[in-house]
Amino acid sequence: MVSQRVAALLTGFILICQSAAFASLTATEDDDNILVRAMKAELDRSMTKLKNAGDAPLYFLGYRVVDSDGFSVSGEYGAITDPPWQTRTRYLDLDMRVGSLQCDNTHKLREDSSGGNFSYATSCVLPLQNDEDAIRAELWLSTDRLFRKVQQSYAKVKANRDVKVEEEDNSDDFSLEKSQVYSEPPVAFEPGGDSEIWEKRVKKLSAIFKDYPNIHNSSVTFSASRLKRYIANSEGTLIKDSTLEYRVFSTAEAIADDGMRVFLYDGVEGTTLADLPDEAKLEDMVKNLAETIVKIRQAPPAEPYAGPAILKARSAGVFFHEIFGHRIEGHRQKDEEEGRTFAKKVGQRIMPSFISVIDDPTLKRLGAKPLNGFYKYDDEGVPAQRVVLVDNGTLRNFLMARSPVFGFSSSNGHGRCSIGHAPCARQGNLIVQSSSGVPFAELRRQLIEEVKRQGKPYGLIFDEVAGGFTMTQTFMPQVFKLMPLKVTRVYADGRPDELVRGVDLVGTPLASLECIMSASNDTDTFNGTCGAESGWVPVSASAPSLLVKTIEVERSYKDQDKPPILPDPSIDGLPRGKSVPRGPR
């Protein structure tokens, strides 16, 4: 349970590691009208015939089908580890509500050990082929199974409400929204044509690590995906759209002499192949990654420390995503088990007045950078909206799905989820803006000044972060943690900067927001994948670099194994006269 309630932002590679070995389906008819017809037919039949078939009336039914194509190829040290995989899956999720808008089966159960009933959606595999009989058979079975379950859930909700005190926020369970009809023409997805190019390229790029025997483990992956989404519900909404994503990323891990494993990754992503850099630039990216991890491996381990620090733009984005973004997700404001940090702070100043924060899923790009959290309609079929969350330091709004909270009765298009989860309010493109940005050199000067003022020997610059997580519930410490990948000490006495390894950044949300001193004018974007109770969704977090008065760092987890006893075979006087293979064969 706990893991589901910990919200985390991690880069996409984790998600890709998880992706299963589903492979290609070459020729299928693309007539998705059959799929839509089957969805509508079962939707109508179920709404008519099931409406009064149970103890509680069925008042809402929604089908969401996600048809995904994936392609990926990975390699290490010049050899392919995962051959080019083409995958295709089609999953169905259902939203079913019995009772009424005011109180239905999704109502949060309090002090309930059964795991709650928030996961009212269930997932099932739908046929990949557009065969109406076969698709309807699956829709029927899934609908029937869920119908029994939601009736049981509703009975539990009623009993739970009867025995518990009145909730502080007794908003409705579901908001009424206008139905939407939207259809995009299908986008082509043909990574197969590029598979050989990418296989060769991945081999070539991954072979770069052969020149770095101190790097223990490394990989290079190319991946591409297309998600086609079909949303239909009993209110008449019908959405057909799709998203494309291409990525190249590399990971590298080394073991320092004291046993600490240090890890770094770098990657690029885009919505078209043309967004990806050419091979020479990718080689530079991998080489740079290798050089950096070797330096980090040799860097001294960091000590626990509290003092001034600069979060460089991308790190600052993740920082805001964790300390702020997850806490203004609407449904958390009425959940009695949540910390509700900002629930009663609308209209109050919660951060310095030069900072404003918006979330705008309608933006495709910010400057030259593509934004991962772009979408037109959310997973409840509500149009995406730009939301001003903080206006010059003052809290104005929450991220809303169709679960109303006190003072906010409708969705602003932030109901999101991944396959197998029920949507809830989530971030899209979080953008931190500063009304008074200074050049980065000036920010650095201010850092040194603050270090001196506080009488500290050094300040820290956080360059890259792997991601972070935060806990928002009352039964756990409501803290956040970021996992920095590259941290530099900046000395007050003018000594050269020094790379350190092995720190995690920790803190509490309200104090951290108050500590922001100034911002630079160098906004950058962190694109990643965010996990919370409604699954993993693509998001972005953009911010300028921020100077923070006090940041606390603690030692990160350190492996205790000694480095390998024998040296890397490539540098260990080769047996049987074999030569070290250099570069791809």
Add this chain to the structure above:
Amino acid sequence: MTQKLKQSLLIVESVVLGLLLLVGPPAQAQGDDTIFSAMNDELARCKTRLKIQGHDSPYYVSYAIEEEQYLGGGASFGALRHRNEYKTRSIKADVRVGSYELDNSGVMSNAFSIGSGKGFFGGNQIPIEDDYYAIRRNIWLCTDQAYKKAIEDLESKKAILKNQVIQDRPPDFSRETPIVHVEPVSKPVPAEERSLWVENARKLSAIFKKFPHIKSSSVDFHCNVSNRWFLNNEGFKSRKGTTDVHLSIEAVAQADDGMAIGDATFIVAPPGGALPPYEKCAAQLEQFATRLSNWASAPLADKYEGPVLFEKEAAAQFIQSSIGERLKVDKKELSETPQFEEARQGMESRINKKVLPRFLSVIDDPTVREYKGEKLFGWYNVDDQGVPAQRVVLVEKGILKTLCSGRSPLAQIKKSNGHYIGSNCATSILLVESDNQVDAAELRKRLIEEGKEEGLKFVYIIRRLASPAGQAQTDLFYSSFSSSDDERYRLPSPVETYQIDVATGKETPVRVGAIIPLYYKDLRQIDATGNDTAPHIISDFMRHTAHVISPSLLVKEIEIEKGDSRVEKPPVLKHPYFESISVSSSKRKQSRP
């Protein structure tokens, strides 16, 4: 399957048979390839230099690299649901410190180990290409990790043994004679062949449209070509190639009263052979679906206690689900807190005791290729520790003699008999031999007589038990099915059962509930067998299939529950397909003048 494929598989098979003659003293030169070279070079380095001060170098190191090339596709109701294709290679290193008498194995490890030594995200996947260096460095890291873990495990095991007295503790690892056995690398099944069978699976799945009592169904095609390289420092060296091609057919039927049952059937290509022609597969599917539909429409029978005749396939299933799957040495782990060790006593405590009636013997034979002209599968040449497969008499005239074993000895079983597969000991092809065979008419006569003696009106014949994998598809299925934590044998539910009137001999199909789990001693209640010994393809919970060769069995006392004690309500709405069919047919009826 195309002629070409058939031919290539046959060639593989004949080469394999030929190679058996090569089994002999180790010779490094045989069948060397990139993987063996990388293994061999790393092994050479370990022997002399892998050492942490204050601890011994390993006395035993083995490497296993497994390659799988898989293609599968599944369909239901005439539409493709998934199609998967992948190729992977994974590595396992068995590094032992100490000695054959006492080493690091068989202890509950406290060492927190991450994967293969490649770090948190490393796993044990290795490159699928024959790239010497890329493979070699994986072997290096994997060995390093395993060696460090072995040292810690050995020390904690020694500490436990200082505190606990263990009677007759056997040595930890048996000494075996090294052999070299190199089979040709299995080649992938041609793409067009596989695509054809994915399409056939789709076509087959549409046949279920004729069976309204079947609530859900699927047909899956699996094609897995695997190769396994094994090398150790004792001189064992083997390479095995296998090709597993099969169709799995699964369905859940629901009776009008809500009672549901899931079953599965498997159509398997014998090693070196092809799947039967499409028409034959279609016929087998129809038979399977008809049987399930008949089950759904059969009348519900009451609770029953009395003699049961398990005929043919059901007898093989009975043997497999009861004693069969336990005739192997189970993994045991020593721990600081003995209460965490697995409570169940393995079958070894019954060695030299009577476990079956005197007229029955059970043999496990991984070397047998055919039975009365029928090609068998489940056989192999060497096991996963490189030990040659051996025919083993497990139960001789009712007395348990030994178990299928690997190289971890028990007090009663000192040596491997070539049955270590994956990471456990396993049975292969089981053969039940009977000295009390009677013909079908006589067996039935005895069944009826026994019923009369018990004062029963009816007795039962069971012709089919559900496949455990199929039964798991039922919504209300309880997971305890797979658990082996108690002393009883759980049998799958009957799918095809007949009630025989003891007065008239009249046979009526009925629907019954679960068979009450049997105690060990209940197997002595087997009264007689048929003279119809034949091989049957039996699948387990994990969908592994193997042949069990058995005659029909008459069991004196079996308890069967009433079926509808706990069932799910049938769906509120009708199946959309069958609803539309019945609407259109009733419309047709109405439109007739």
